[in-house]
Amino acid sequence: MEKILNQEKLREWVDMLDDCEVYAPAFADSVWNFARIEAGTDIDLSHTNTIGSVKEFVFPQREVFFRFEKKDGVPVLTPTLPDPKPTVVFGVRPCDGRGMPRNDTVFNKEFVDPYYWARRDKLTLIGLACNLPHSPNCFCQSVGGSPHSEDGLDVLMTDLGDRFHVKGITVKGVEAMERGRDAFDAVRDGDQAEVEKVHDTSRSFPQRPLGNLDAIPEAIRENFDSPLWADMAQHCIGCGICTFLCPTCHCFDINDEVISPTTGEGERVRTWDNCQFPDFTMHTSGHNPRADLGSRLRQRVSHKFLYFVENHKTQQCTGCGRCITECPVGIDIVAVLERVSQ
Structure with missing residues (x-):
């Protein structure tokens, strides 16, 4: 699924995800980081990369596996398996998106981690392609990625100035777009060519090389x-x-x-x-x-x-x-x- 979203309708799409916890980059304490979007809050997607990564949504820095106590001298265990609301994260840069399949492999290889997957299965990542390098230390292309990689993302948005090109990649991504269908317009003649031009330009900026x-x-x-x-x-x-x-x-x-x-x-x-x-x-x-x-x-x-x-x-x-x-x-x-x- 591919659609066009006018910049002023981004908030309208977010409002249609009213049963989800929605996060987006916010600038505070001199850095960009993901923050919960409250009703009526504007979303600013002019961010550089956030200081924290999206792994924290599935693998928090601290989590309780279970609680224990003694009752009448007998140990009692109370499981604390998470049951989060569906979570949608906007503005995920492609380098962060590429990290998710690697984490999925780790937590789903020899042992399936139920704490990780309880959150992962309810997480939708709305990516934003990089039109410009955000740091002289970016080197995504040197490790097989790109400024517009779709790997690990559910949706990829590309900034075309006054509007976004929005591409649904996974079932979860298409569902999120369907929820906001009234905010979207059809792709027009010339839009795809403009997307390709933006992507080609973003790839042309020099990055740190890694050799072979x-x-x-x-x-x-x-x-x-x-x-x-x-x-x-x-x-x-x-x-x-x-x-x-x-x-x-x-x-x-x-x-x-x-x-x-x-x-x-x-x-x-x-x-x-x-x-x-x-x-x-x-x-x-x-x-x-x-x-x-x-x-x-x-x-x-x-x-x-x-x-x-x-x-x-x-x-x-x-x-x-x-x-x-x-x-x-x-x-x-x-x-x-x-x-x-x-």
């Missing part, structure tokens, strides 16, 4: 024990920004948090973990196989460009550039890969 992507896994293997890793990681402060903002990083920890020692009441909680933290691979013996910054940087790069390729036949990085832009000490994953490859 297929050769990177072997370069990492060959340089596994190189002192290069320690040299490149010497400024790292272990803050974890690079992985927490990444649309595909998915490592987590599970802990039992006791609320009341008297009643034995507590919660089993999953929280994001981070391979750049010193205790990420700490053994109970006290031994840490990745005790230094260099080995932890190697782990992050290897996970994305070696191990994920071996396990899932694609690299884990989508080229959003957040980890470069937001790193407080300037560690640059593209530069790291260039040095390893050389």
Whole structure:
């Protein structure tokens, strides 16, 4: 399904999704991030990429698996499987969209994660193609994507100035468009040619190159024990920004948090973990196989460009550039890969 949506009718479409929780980019505290759209709130899709990714809608930073307590000396467990309302997210950039199939693979491979899929099955992603690069650190095309990739999105919108070209990609996407059918117009003569021109122009902007992507896994293997890793990681402060903002990083920890020692009441909680933290691979013996910054940087790069390729036949990085832009000490994953490859 392909339609035209005049810019002033975007709010009308959103209002027709009245039984859904609707999110869109909003500018606050000097950054763009996704925020809940309340009734009557205008939507501004002039955003650069959001600082947070859409993975948070399906894989929250903290979630309770179940609650436990003792009643008459007997342990009682209360499951907390989520049952969210249908959620629609507008303004998802294609690099974030490409992250979702990678996350789907992780949480649906050897074990199906019911907490993830309870949210994922009710999530609709309305993508917005990039007409211009939003950062000098964008490199989606270097990892097989594009500024108008449809991968992982349910709908792709392309900004044509006074109107959007709106394309339904999945069943969920077409359903969302059907809900707002009265807001849409038919595609006119010349609209498709204009869309193709916008897409061609967006692809023509230079991006950070990665060279031969297929050769990177072997370069990492060959340089596994190189002192290069320690040299490149010497400024790292272990803050974890690079992985927490990444649309595909998915490592987590599970802990039992006791609320009341008297009643034995507590919660089993999953929280994001981070391979750049010193205790990420700490053994109970006290031994840490990745005790230094260099080995932890190697782990992050290897996970994305070696191990994920071996396990899932694609690299884990989508080229959003957040980890470069937001790193407080300037560690640059593209530069790291260039040095390893050389």
